[in-house]
Amino acid sequence: MIKSYAKINIFLKIIGKRGGYHEIVSRFVRLSKLYDEMEFLPKSLNTKCFELKGEFNCELKKNTVYKAYELLRGIADTKKLDDFFAEYFLNVKKNIPFGGGLGGGSSNAATFLLYINKTLELGLSLEELCGIGSKTGADVNFFLHECEAANVSGIGEIVKPLKDEVPDIELIFDDATCDTALIYNNFREQFADNIDKTAAQNLISLSSKEILQKFDNITLNDLLRSVLICYPSLKAKADARLFLSGSGSTFFKVR
Numbered sequence: 022m023i024k025s026y027a028k029i030n031i032f033l034k035i036i037g038k039r040g041g042y043h044e045i046v047s048r049f050v051r052l053s054k055l056y057d058e059m060e061f062l063p064k065s066l067n068t069k070c071f072e073l074k075g076e077f078n079c080e081l082k083k084n085t086v087y088k089a090y091e092l093l094r095g096i097a098d099t100k101k102l103d104d105f106f107a108e109y110f111l112n113v114k115k116n117i118p119f120g121g122g123l124g125g126g127s128s129n130a131a132t133f134l135l136y137i138n139k140t141l142e143l144g145l146s147l148e149e150l151c152g153i154g155s156k157t158g159a160d161v162n163f164f165l166h167e168c169e170a171a172n173v174s175g176i177g178e179i180v181k182p183l184k185d186e187v188p189d190i191e192l193i194f195d196d197a198t199c200d201t202a203l204i205y206n207n208f209r210e211q212f213a214d215n216i217d218k219t220a221a222q223n224l225i226s227l228s229s230k231e232i233l234q235k236f237d238n239i240t241l242n243d244l245l246r247s248v249l250i251c252y253p254s255l256k257a258k259a260d261a262r263l264f265l266s267g268s269g270s271t272f273f274k275v276r
Contacts, residue, residue, distance in 0.1 A: 025057040025113075025132040027123040028163065029190065029266040029273055031229045032241040034221035035208065042159075042176040043205055046221035049124075049163045049180075050170045050187050050229060057125060058114040059132055067107045075113035078120075078198070085130035085158045086111065092153045093134065101141045120198030122267025124160040131164030151178065172225045186228035189276040193263060197252050197270040204268045207247040216243075233275050238264045245269075 031048035038044065064072065071090050073081060081087050094102060111133065117125030134153060138145045147165065154161035159177035170185035220240075224232055232241065239245055241264060248269040249256050255270060263272040 023059040023132055023136055025059050025117075025125075025128045026164070027052040027055040027117045027125060027128060028160065029123065029192075029271070030242065031187075031232055031264075032221075032224050032236070033243060033267060034224070035213075035216060035243045036218045036221060037216065038213075039176060043209075044175055045177070046172070046174045046225065048170065048185075048224065048229060048232065049160070049173050050185065050190075051164075051168070052123070052190075052192075053169075055117060055123070055192070057117050057129060059129065059136075060112045060114075061109040061136075062112055064108060064110050069103050069107050071106050072110035073113070074110060076115055077113075085126040085161070086113070086133045088157045089130040089134050089153055089161070092156055093137065096149060096153070097138075097143045097145060098141070101143065102137075105137075105141055118194055118198075118271065120200065120269075121194065121271040122199065122265065122269045123271055124164070124267070127158040127160035128164045130154070130157050131161045134161075135165065135167070151180075154178075170229065186230045188230045188233060190273050191276050193258060193272040193274065195255060195258065195270040195272075197255060199248060199252060199269040201268045203251055204244055204247045207251055208244055211250070212243070212246060233264065237261055 028049050028051050033047040035043050035045055073086055077084055117123050134150050150165050151162045154165050155178045162178055162180050163171055163173050166180045166182055168182035171180045171182045173180050245265045249259055258272050263274050265272055
């Protein structure tokens with residue numbers, strides 16, 4: 022069994038736009054106690070097609086693992102890939118909530134790429150894997166670095182690992198499945214004119230423990246107001262002691 026870890030955003034600041042994407046500065050922290058379980062299992066019949074099984078909330082071709090596989094075929098030894106996937110399929114047991122702001126899909130894609138690269142001895146560098154990650158999902162490159170914490174910027178492609186002091190965190194889940202595109206659209210319509218491009222610079226040099234002690238939830242996550250507009254049911258969890266991860270719906274607090 023291969024662990025595919027979740028993450029939280031200690032802070033998430035939006036500093037501009039690049040094409041159709043928003044540029045961010047954020048602190049990512051990997052959660053060692055929450056992970057999806059991935060296994061490559063023998064097929065009952067040998068077929069060359071890539072098989073992915075699990076309870077996903079999207080069709081196969083929109084799944085981040087499938088996207089990563091398709092992009093991998095463009096730069097890797099396809100014979101090794103075909104031979105391996107003729108014998109094995111990938112099964113994913115989802116424990117990370119969908120639409121929770123915890124990076125489950127991105128983590129699955131990164132974990133898949135790292136495992137296949139190592140197991141099949143494809144010889145791809147971290148830079149090459151991150152090239153795939155950047156085209157697969159905004160959080161994939163963080164997970165490809167296999168670090169516990171990092172400052173992440175750009176549209177998620179720039180990852181700077183760091184030693185961090187992270188307090189004991191408790192996650193607060195909700196049944197809401199937040200649509201990231203909807204939330205960013207709301208932010209663009211209602212709050213983009215008030216972007217503070219310098220606020221993130223006050224945060225990146227601090228430890229996560231210091232950040233959560235010194236700043237409130239609205240200050241730390243620029244998407245919080247949009248999440249509460251798009252998903253009014255979450256207002257009951259908008260306590261000042263609770264912090265939002267990513268574009269929601271998961272909140273967390275310091276124990």
